[in-house]
Amino acid sequence: MPGIDECLLEAMTLPGARGAAVVDWTSGLALGTVGDAPGGDHETTAAEAAELARLAAEHRAFAPAAGSDWSEETPVEDLIISNRDSYHLLRFVRTTFDSSVFLHLWLARSEGNLALARIRLGEMAGRLVLG
Amino acid sequence: MLSRLAAERATGVLLRERGTLYLADGEVVHAESPATPGLDVLFAARGVLDAEAWREAVAAAGARRRVGRFLVDSGRISKGALELCHLGSLYDAAYFALGPSSTPTRFRYGAAHWLGPVRPVPVAALERETVRRRELLHRIWPDPATDTAPLMRSRLAAGPSVPLRQEAVLGRVDGVRTAADVSLALGRPAFHTLVDLRRLAAAGLVTAAPAQPPPVPSVLTQPSDDPDVALLRRLRDALEAL
Known part of the structure; x- marks a missing residue:
């Protein structure tokens, strides 16, 4: 059964993975980290990624159409950012208790497979909470 | 005091005005504060673990101080859910426990929490995060x-x-x-x-909410005469005088 460390280590087996973290987007705290972080600092990266995740989770423009019941849950599944040399994938984790947690995966663009990573990270987020 | 306890790899419980920290081998393994909901409340809110499940787990593994491990091994919750929720509540309670205190801090050596270790946090990381959280609140809105x-x-x-x-x-x-x-x-x-x-x-x-004003003595608040009645009387008198 995966805990935080097992989940992060599994994320690091994806092609091109440079670093990964589990982050709380309300406080900006990294609950667990593995590998490298942009700029070498996981804590700063977590705080910055948390700001972005919060905006996506809180703004109604990014929520699914009215009628779907997402009460108290994050309406967004994931966020994808690309730049010249890397991808960032942020996957919201739906938990069985009140939380605001996401997985952050940093991928090298040359080796990374964004579609594969997105599917795998979603599966990992599910297993992390449901076992 | 906390960094000294970390350096000597102390085990026990640190008691402060607004919360307690449990240490094992110099790392923080659990925290509680009257200002924060405990792990039981967090897990009960959406029906994951009710009071009965907690009683059963504490009865089975409380004496060995392995209740967290028991909950995972018996399939009540996943390891990941316990880690995420517990770590969240640990940092949460520590934020209040490490806040300003007007009473002396005490440390009781040897005490351990019945939950058992889940994901220990180094003292330095906890203190750094507590300062960062204070600054985060201040940046959002400076009035506490x-x-x-x-x-x-x-x-x-x-x-x-x-x-x-x-x-x-x-x-x-x-x-x-x-x-x-x-x-x-x-x-x-x-x-x-x-x-x-x-x-x-x-x-x-x-x-x-503004602080409640002290109650005004009732003698001062009772009207000597009902203003509406007085007005009506004057109107009646004026009409009769026509």
Whole structure:
């Protein structure tokens, strides 16, 4: 059964993975980290990624159409950012208790497979909470 | 004191005015505060673990101080869920426990919590995070009044732009509840509520309720004559005089 460390280590087996973290987007705290972080600092990266995740989770423009019941849950599944040399994938984790947690995966663009990573990270987020 | 305990790899419980920290081999393994909902409240809020499940787990593994491990091994919760929720509640309670204190700090060597270790946190990381959280609140809205006082909604109507999680907090603000009460009602870490309340205060939607004024002696508040009756009498007199 995966805990935080097992989940992060599994994320690091994806092609091109440079670093990964589990982050709380309300406080900006990294609950667990593995590998490298942009700029070498996981804590700063977590705080910055948390700001972005919060905006996506809180703004109604990014929520699914009215009628779907997402009460108290994050309406967004994931966020994808690309730049010249890397991808960032942020996957919201739906938990069985009140939380605001996401997985952050940093991928090298040359080796990374964004579609594969997105599917795998979603599966990992599910297993992390449901076992 | 905390860094000295970390350096000597102490095991025991640190008692402070607003919370307690449990240490094992110099690392923080558990934290509790009256200002924050405990792990039981967090897991009960959505029916994951009810009081009966906790009683059963404490009866089976409390004496060995392995209740967390028991809950995972018996399939009640996943390892990941326990780690995420416990780590969240540990940092949450530590934020209040490590806050300003007007009473002396005490340490009882040897004491251990019945939950058992889940994911120990180094003392330095916890202290750094507590400072960072204080600064985060200050950046959002510098007035700390909403952290502790009874809360009331302002007369501004909340627009459709209030995010869902803040809306849940706003819905519990009733002129009586404090941030700690709102967290307990929502089964949500208290620091998360402080963050949302500072954002709501910055948006002008929530304020701290003014302190209740001392009661005025009733002799002074009783009207000598009912003004409306006096007015009616004068009107009647004027009409009769016509």
